[in-house]
Amino acid sequence: MKRESTHLKILQLLKQDFGQPISGTTLASLCGLSRTSIWKHVQNLKLLGYEITSHPKEGYRLTGLPDALIAEEIVPELHTSWAGRHLHHFAQIGSTNEVAMELALRGAPHGTVVIAEEQTQGKGRLSRSWISSPRLGIYASLVLRTPLPLMEAHHATSVAAVALSEVLITIWTLPARIKWPNDILVNGRKIAGILTELQSDQDYTRFLVIGVGINVNHQPRDLEGPFRYPATSVALECGRTTNRKDLLVQFLARFENQYDLYLQEGFSAFLPRMELLSAVLGKRIRVLVGNREIRGRAAAFSPEGGLRVWDESGNEETIWAGDITRLEGME
């Protein structure tokens, strides 16, 4: 973290005069380092993707920022208490959830975030894979260490779904809706998914990992493939390229805020918004529970966040782990 904080200091100075030169002597003096040390750090920053020119007389000039979700870019924007205060960035890993679970097992603190530019084995729900194209999406996993009653662990997924939807709605003005329990749709197409994993004893969770995959700058060609569900991206829906960093930072801030609210006020504070944001309530659905298919109407959420389905014979059933395979008349 020492190198990281020096990076942050140098970048802060270079960004203040973006495109303008600052002498090595000035940087060295303001950072309390030698000119040689500044030079070495600048070389590292260039390796991270920063475009920095150097001129023997003028000094250093920042001319371009990397399109990468590295701590150097995220930390200055992040005004959270715990979400993302420990960041682990990878150019390419198997799955951010897998690494976050490992870090959690080794005691990583509450709010630790694992980010990958690319996942080679991105995981979706129910052992499905998740397409994780390099630098087009956000693939991030968050470690939560507040113990939740095991029977309420699924609330964390819902809090994340509400937080992410509300960020897409309020800041990107997209009509995001939650396909219960863990997908976010825009205009009937999947834009993001959430995958929660956890370790628990019989009463309380020891830790949870909330993984999010968000399609950000995908173009139609990036979304081709044998998907179970039509996909879209923030860029496609907004009609312009989106800064991934902004979206990640906004999500982390909103999630922290909403998760703390959940801990304080309970799940009932989320039910009205889950209803409001639901892509399934009131719709006719087919839902797969294990190997059993239920057809019926998604009638309501139970106070604990289960989905109440009225089947075609008029029986009501509350489902917790169902997979909605088809939505008729869904917007």
Place this chain on the structure above:
Amino acid sequence: MKRESTHLKILQLLKQDFGQPISGTTLASLCGLSRTSIWKHVQNLKLLGYEITSHPKEGYRLTGLPDALIAEEIVPELHTSWAGRHLHHFAQIGSTNEVAMELALRGAPHGTVVIAEEQTQGKGRLSRSWISSPRLGIYASLVLRTPLPLMEAHHATSVAAVALSEVLITIWTLPARIKWPNDILVNGRKIAGILTELQSDQDYTRFLVIGVGINVNHQPRDLEGPFRYPATSVALECGRTTNRKDLLVQFLARFENQYDLYLQEGFSAFLPRMELLSAVLGKRIRVLVGNREIRGRAAAFSPEGGLRVWDESGNEETIWAGDITRLEGME
């Protein structure tokens, strides 16, 4: 496992003629090994606690068995398909659940069992400790890899509690009762506890670890201490020392049988027995749910195994993770 299976073969031959000598040549010939190899294995068996005398002319003579829950003693008695087919025995470890969780993370197969003669950090429920005196009790953890819906993971604890109670009732003729959800009482005193831990995604468990701690040959002096609940042991209740191996083998067999039944027929097959065996149904209880105390009557189990409590104002509440702190009028 090769060494273990040779041990098993040699022991089988020595046990057939317990107290009688068998020549090294005979053993070597029947095991397909050299006499030197037999000698080496016998030395290892003596290290494990087997009393084996050797005489230049007569050969080897088994005169005593170790009081240890080692594979050499358990495997010949175990007629299960999966429970305990992979055994890991430790003279002393921190906690069998901890080791079993680690083995499960590394892919240990369904039914793997971790046994310790002594735990230095035995874990009880809700982060309490569990007294694990050397060689007096059974401290064992079982890895289950059949995926269960996360919201039904607690069924595994109940299946274990029913199986263990029924073994104590049918074979040791003790009036065992379940103090919901995870303790076994005999005559109002705690004789065993179950601690379940698991890893899961938001829908299905990836694996569970069912840990059992059973007080077997404890005498009153072994059960002194600041317990939350009066304790007893199988030996105290039966009035004689009990073979720990027999109890462990019986439990593993019964658990396998009942768990397979649960997978096949569902939890409803267990509810009548949970009711029959319950130490709390119909009783006035105080139950701590988080920091909230509910006083009332334990009225029934819900179809999913939650405890329905009628509080003093006549409200019904179903609890899943409650801790029963006091039972009035409990037998």
